[in-house]
Amino acid sequence: MLIREPGAPNWVTRPWYDRLFGATARDLLGRSLLLLFSIVTSLVIVGILVLLLVEALPAFVTLGSGIFGPIWNPNQNQFGIAVFIAGTLWVSSFAILLAVPLGVGGALFLSEYCPSRLRLPLRMIMELMAAIPSIVYGLWALKTLVPALRSAFQPLIGYYSGFGVLAGAIILAVMLLPTIVAVSEDAMRMVPDTLREASYALGASRSETARRVVLSGALPGIGAAVLLSLGRAIGETMAVLMVTGNSLVFPVSIFDQTYVMTSALANQLGYALADPLYRSALFSVALVLLLISVMFTLLAKVTIRWGMRRQGLRR
Amino acid sequence: MKSVNASRKSRSGLRLPRSRREFLDWMTYVSLGFVTVLLTVPFFAIIFDMVVKGLAGLTPTLITESIRNLGREGGIRNAIVGSIELVAIASAVALPVSIGAAVYTTEYSRQGRLQQIVELSADILAGVPSIVFGAFGYVFFVWLLKPWTGGATLLSGALTLSLMMIPTVLRTSQESLRAVPITLREASLAVGATRWSTTWRVTLRACFPAIVTGILLAIARIAGETAPLIWTTGYNSDAPWSIFDAVASLPFTIYTFAMSPDPVVNAKAYSTSIVLILMVLSVDVMANWASRRVGILVRKG
Numbered sequence: 001m002l003i004r005e006p007g008a009p010n011w012v013t014r015p016w017y018d019r020l021f022g023a024t025a026r027d028l029l030g031r032s033l034l035l036l037f038s039i040v041t042s043l044v045i046v047g048i049l050v051l052l053l054v055e056a057l058p059a060f061v062t063l064g065s066g067i068f069g070p071i072w073n074p075n076q077n078q079f080g081i082a083v084f085i086a087g088t089l090w091v092s093s094f095a096i097l098l099a100v101p102l103g104v105g106g107a108l109f110l111s112e113y114c115p116s117r118l119r120l121p122l123r124m125i126m127e128l129m130a131a132i133p134s135i136v137y138g139l140w141a142l143k144t145l146v147p148a149l150r151s152a153f154q155p156l157i158g159y160y161s162g163f164g165v166l167a168g169a170i171i172l173a174v175m176l177l178p179t180i181v182a183v184s185e186d187a188m189r190m191v192p193d194t195l196r197e198a199s200y201a202l203g204a205s206r207s208e209t210a211r212r213v214v215l216s217g218a219l220p221g222i223g224a225a226v227l228l229s230l231g232r233a234i235g236e237t238m239a240v241l242m243v244t245g246n247s248l249v250f251p252v253s254i255f256d257q258t259y260v261m262t263s264a265l266a267n268q269l270g271y272a273l274a275d276p277l278y279r280s281a282l283f284s285v286a287l288v289l290l291l292i293s294v295m296f297t298l299l300a301k302v303t304i305r306w307g308m309r310r311q312g313l314r315r
Numbered sequence: 316m317k318s319v320n321a322s323r324k325s326r327s328g329l330r331l332p333r334s335r336r337e338f339l340d341w342m343t344y345v346s347l348g349f350v351t352v353l354l355t356v357p358f359f360a361i362i363f364d365m366v367v368k369g370l371a372g373l374t375p376t377l378i379t380e381s382i383r384n385l386g387r388e389g390g391i392r393n394a395i396v397g398s399i400e401l402v403a404i405a406s407a408v409a410l411p412v413s414i415g416a417a418v419y420t421t422e423y424s425r426q427g428r429l430q431q432i433v434e435l436s437a438d439i440l441a442g443v444p445s446i447v448f449g450a451f452g453y454v455f456f457v458w459l460l461k462p463w464t465g466g467a468t469l470l471s472g473a474l475t476l477s478l479m480m481i482p483t484v485l486r487t488s489q490e491s492l493r494a495v496p497i498t499l500r501e502a503s504l505a506v507g508a509t510r511w512s513t514t515w516r517v518t519l520r521a522c523f524p525a526i527v528t529g530i531l532l533a534i535a536r537i538a539g540e541t542a543p544l545i546w547t548t549g550y551n552s553d554a555p556w557s558i559f560d561a562v563a564s565l566p567f568t569i570y571t572f573a574m575s576p577d578p579v580v581n582a583k584a585y586s587t588s589i590v591l592i593l594m595v596l597s598v599d600v601m602a603n604w605a606s607r608r609v610g611i612l613v614r615k616g
Contacts, residue, residue, distance in 0.1 A: 106351045144360070
């Protein structure tokens with residue numbers, strides 16, 4: 001309510017919407033609109049889940065457990081999505097194996113050792129790396145990394161195209177590193193300085209403090225970083241699509257080509273429309289992807305809560 | 316504090332180790348430093364690659380002409396305009412909804428069930444793979460809503476992207492609204508303002524730069540997304556004239572250029588990448604600038 005000159009008419013100072021509805025009505029109207037928006041935002045994920053379930057249902061009904069079979073051959077009505085799940089598991093787990101030790105090591109250096117002069121530029125580079133779109137990583141991997149891998153390993157193992165699990169895992173690890181470093185460094189800096197001081201006072205060296213005190217104190221945060229990046233690794237599409245070779249075999253070594261779940265969707269979705277079973281099988285791939293990502297998000301949330309409880313106990 | 320820092324400093328440095336423990340300490344320092352340097356190598360390798368292979372193609376015609384002859388001739392004007400339009404329409408849809416939801420959950424609703432549901436669903440949505448958004452958009456916007464969206468069009472693609480913006484904008488807006496001191500709201504309510512005017516004229520105004528930061532980060536994220544657009548936007552060799560036209564986007568254009576067997580077109584993928592990176596980074600720089608403005612506002616009180 002605005003203060004009026006005595007004698008000035010109402011409409012001089014009251015805004016038009018006040019005159020139209022009156023302040024209380026406007027408050028109520030705006031409030032219900034905002035409530036509607038809140039409900040809409042929470043319905044998005046429900047809508048996605050329901051639609052994918054409906055689309056995937058025919059495949060589950062027709063094929064039963066055969067949907068998790070190992071052979072994917074749409075021309076002969078064989079729709080086993082296990083080959084994609086195996087591909088995703090191989091590529092993501094190797095990416096995590098590469099990225100987590102390096103990322104946590106980098107974070108440890110940044111939070112415990114790095115001179116502040118160097119810290120700022122290093123963090124900036126990490127931020128820039130996180131901002132580079134995945135298609136650009138894919139382009140670089142396709143045109144530079146894959147040929148490099150080919151010329152590095154061809155003399156050792158015989159014919160090797162460069163495409164496959166290894167290339168996918170490396171480029172995925174590069175894309176995950178900025179997140180892992182940023183999240184775990186934040187967790188390490190949250191470890192109170194008093195703990196470090198106590199450790200030094202007991203005569204521990206700097207590396208002992210970093211390993212035994214900081215690393216274990218930041219464990220929940222690092223766990224959350226790993227879980228979040230696992231979720232991202234499984235969902236990453238373009239870069240992996242361009243370098244894994246997309247061949248429908250179960251990978252047995254890191255030099256094998258493979259076909260991941262996201263690539264199946266990106267490559268085949270548009271061609272599957274005519275055949276309802278084909279399309280439904282692809283949507284069951286999408287459903288599995290969605291469920292895995294939801295699971296990792298929830299796990300990460302639980303881990304963060306665990307960490308907060310741990311810190312609460314400590315303080 | 317000072318003495319601790321001083322003692323820490325004396326432990327570091329490249330003094331020759333005198334015992335096994337000191338040697339281990341020194342080794343940890345060196346190897347962690349090496350790892351950190353290693354982490355930055357891909358960044359410089361990628362930037363170097365882009366500059367070496369793409370700078371030559373970065374001519375004025377790249378931006379002023381649309382694609383011709385599958386990328387062998389012409390530029391990428393259609394993709395630049397398409398990307399900007401996609402992002403603009405996605406923002407126009409997503410921003411009111413997600414900021415509105417953030418305002419409702421922080422300013423109106425009590426701590427409770429609804430707030431938890433909104434936050435949890437936003438967090439889950441943030442972790443959903445982009446290709447799943449693409450699959451959803453393909454079924455929902457392109458096929459189920461075909462009479463209204465016209466199939467694979469600018470509108471379908473933008474709506475798919477708008478779903479991806481919701482969690483980022485919602486969560487950052489919530490955080491910035493919560494950072495506004497309660498005293499500001501109390502002062503406004505005490506002079507007789509309704510909660511509505513307090514929200515719009517006091518609270519939102521106080522945290523405006525912080526919200527802008529979140530918006531820009533969300534824009535930078537979706538501008539580089541390829542996967543949701545593969546099956547939802549169609550393809551257009553010209554800039555679209557209406558929201559019911561098919562549209563080309565920068566990321567997808569890079570993909571087609573990169574997969575082309577023609578080296579001339581491959582080189583264009585690098586030039587297009589430079590354009591995309593510059594666009595994304597300039598949005599990021601703006602976001603940084605906006606977030607620094609928050610600092611200034613807070614310090615002034």
